[in-house]
Amino acid sequence: ITIPREILSLRDLEAKCLETMAPMVRDYLYDGAEEGHTIRENLEVWNRWLVVPRMMRDTSAVDLTPRTNQFNRSWSLPLGIAPSAMQQLAHPSGEKATAAAARSMNIPFGLSTFSNYTIEEVKDSGGDSVVGLQMYLLQGRRDLNLELVKRAEAAGYKAIVLTVDSPVPGNRPGLIKSNFVMPKHMRFRNFSEDFGGPLDQAQDTQFNDPSSVTAVEAGSAIASEPTRTQDQATKSRGNQLIVDPSINWERDMKWLRENTSLEIWVKGILHPLDAEEAIAHGASGIMVSNHGGRQLDTCVSALDALPAIVEQVSGRVPVHLDGGIRRGGDIFKALALGADFVWIGRPVWWGLEVAGEEGVRWVIQTLKREFEVVMKLMGCRKVGEIEREMVIPKTALMS
Ligand code: FNR
Secondary structure (H helix, E strand, C coil): CCCCCCCCCHHHHHHHHHHHCCHHHHHHHHCCCCCCHHHHHHHHHHHHEEECCCCCCCCCCCECCCCCCECCECCCCCEEECCCCCHHHCCCCHHHHHHHHHHHHCCCEEEECCCCCCHHHHHHHHHHHEEEEEECCECCCHHHHHHHHHHHHHHCCCEEEEECCCCCCCCCHHHHHCCCCCCCCCCCCCCCHHHCCCCCCCCCHHHHCCCCCCCCCCECECCCCCCCCHHHHHHHCCCCCCECCCCCHHHHHHHHHHHCCCEEEEEEECCHHHHHHHHHCCCCEEEECCHHHCCCCCCCCHHHHHHHHHHHHCCCCCEEEECCCCCHHHHHHHHHCCCCEEEECHHHHHHHHHHHHHHHHHHHHHHHHHHHHHHHHHCCCEHHHCCHHHEEECHHHHC
16 A cells, blocks of 8 residues: 555545544544534644744754653654554554554554553564553552553553543543444453453454443543443443542552552643642653543643643653644644654544555654754754744734
């Protein structure tokens, strides 16, 4: 498969992807909380910051490597692939294809716990690029969390990425309307049969029967049948995985800290004082994120939340960002506002849907090419030359 020549940007690829993507998968991919304001905000915010380029600085050669090492090594770009669940929805090779593409481009990859390939399979496929296992704390099941942590350690992961923005699944009417269920042939392979994991028989009708088990994403862990309340779901069966609504800094960071030697990254920070909490409780890094607009509607975009967090953190730990990165210029703006690194979610699915591993590689290459041109036009020869003064808010010009 090759990407058609008329496809030049991630936006073009998205349009191509939507020609073939099954409606139910599309609904899942684009799903956002409530009315989708935050999803739109995540895309619009980039155009509210304008860049102010410098000239005549000999940009014949530019170095795109991040200013500092991340996860103890250097990468080809300050860009990684954020954890997203169930990638087999977009391509049979799912997370294995994504991880392989990340490896071939030398960028990092974060695996969702709710993946369709195992922690170990994905590590084999992505090698050193597979740096992080994303985790939700599961209600009443620290045993399962601990098992995931130990498997990540044994497989050579560098970090546990603890998603802290999901004490409960967000209000997501879209998923209910589209009756989302994970198709029969797919499994949550990190878990046992009871929790939607391996089943030898291909005919796994029970799992797919909405009246029995419907383990959906997990942007929120298993949202259960979204039509039922979590409470009903808990009572009606013992084998539901539910995100832990009592998650808190003191108890849970301590628990994780005591149970792993891996780096602990905290994903989903939007308030500077939460960045402070994360550091106080031993986080190795912070991911500023609103979960791709899937959790809390009308919540602030990661880019707008970033400057205050960067100021608060003041270099003590790396600050990463995700949400709405679609162009090389977006990477530039996030870095100018103080991010050390950015991650992409949905664009990976466009690549997977259109051309599997090759499609994901195309997404990374395209962002890399665009970022390189932007760097040259901005007069920056290396990432360390990106300056805060090179971006200004559009609103400042309107007063
Ligand atoms: C996600 N995201 C996510 N985050 C997480 O911590 N655990 C998860 O299992 C998932 N699953 C997931 C599925 C899908 C389909 C999407 C689109 C997203 C959120 C993800 O890590 C990231 O924060 C956003 O996707 C970034 O925004 P963009 O790049 O999609 O705009």
